[in-house]
Amino acid sequence: MLFGPVPLEDALSGVAAHSVRLPDGVIKKGSRLDAERIARLRSAGVREVVVVRLEPGDVPEDEAARRLAEAAAGENVRVEKPFTGRSNLFAQAAGVLVVDRDAIDRLNGTDEAITVATLPAWKPVEPGEMIATVKIIPFAVPERAIAAAQSAAGAAPLIRVAAFRPLRIGVVSTLLPGLKPTVVRKTVRTLAERIAPAGATIVRDVETPHEAAALADALAGLARSDAQLIVVFGASAITDRRDVIPAGIEEAGGVVDHFGMPVDPGNLLLLGSIAGRPVIGAPGCARSPAENGFDWALQRLLAGLPVGRAEITRMGVGGLLMEIVQRGQPRSGDNPGHDPAEDDDS
Missing domain, CATH: 3.40.980.10 (MoaB/Mog-like domain)
Incomplete structure (x- = not known):
């Protein structure tokens, strides 16, 4: 991926690396610099803009996020359509969140461009609750980085919801x-x-x-x-x-x-x-x-x-x-007359 400032006349078809405020509005970060946007920049007196250009073998951020999110998602997990390099994962059932922490750690360690964050493992979750997010840091990542992350994570799903049973x-x-x-x-x-x-x-x-x-x-x-x-x-x-x-x-x-x-x-x-x-x-x-x-x-x-x-x-x-009010003997404080055999709180 190429990244850096270029003269405005060379910016056509590039992607704006930063938002640019203009008198008639904003060209947002991630926008494709087509002829109309180039004309607006020129009219505002902009002569140089920081752009991103993908190289052969690069995977755009949204596609990369989608692929990794779908690879991580297991039973009772829905993957949201990616945006700005992020794909969120949601619970589809009430249950307990099961996370392969070791695999998540390996995946996050493969490349700084790739990140996966989850709720704490074993947390009870509800349908529709966001349980994890995959975020690609730059605008694109090399295909080899995605392959390395998938290899490090292994074949099994990393995040699933064990659905509650009406026992x-x-x-x-x-x-x-x-x-x-x-x-x-x-x-x-x-x-x-x-x-x-x-x-x-x-x-x-x-x-x-x-x-x-x-x-x-x-x-x-x-x-x-x-x-x-x-x-x-x-x-x-x-x-x-x-x-x-x-x-x-x-x-x-x-x-x-x-x-x-x-x-x-x-x-x-x-x-x-x-x-x-x-x-x-x-x-x-x-x-x-x-x-x-x-x-x-x-x-x-x-x-x-x-x-x-x-x-x-x-x-x-x-x-x-957290401490609870009902405890017979709080963790802190002295109680020299307390008999542990009578403590029914823990």
Whole structure:
């Protein structure tokens, strides 16, 4: 690509590299300098203009952006028609954004002329939401640069939306004398609001004493029902793999896959399964509508994405979330009389 100032008489068929203000208007950056525009420039006293000329093997910015955007787009992603070297990508379904970060990094590293930016991976998105953009910096790039970027990115789509599924959810709330019924009901309503964007519904809502045997009976019943995912809200936080909720899962014939997560609030989340159904032992912070680690696990399960030890242990970077009012012990400040065993918030 040729770029630089040329005498006006040599600018015909070039592309204006910068906008030029004239008494009768503006010749915008990227405009083709045809005879009419050249005449306007001459009448305004312009004698020299900075132009761009493509050389053999150059790919115009819009075409380059389109090709890379279409190569990056996967399931449930729409590519917008490019303009000024930019092609935006939009979600076509409600779900979780899945991004191949390593491939995006490789693509962005191939040539400074080529850039791809996305929303954070694993973010829940809505239909029509902009999720990524491909921007070509100059007016054109060599074909070899596009080929190198495509090669670096690989054959698989880089950006896709795992669509939410309208799962049927069973809920168990364990009870202790100090837990107000209004708290239990509000917790279930908050869950219903959380799953509404996915079209999921609560089909079973069970209350039981905070005892392993009673919980096991409730879980076994849900495992025989039409519930596809089970959420357990404990009257007291899970503090050990031998605590009431994990013990109840195992007594019901299930397994505990992982306990704890590097997301705060949300540290005390538990994952298990019964009869092929995922079970989430919710941390206390899940009673709040504020974002916490429970959301991260729940959203992926609703989108049909794997959630196990490998996925949970990779959530630490970015896992320090905003403080929430409902936490029994805020991160900052001294509380010498606090007993961690009584902390149901994380």
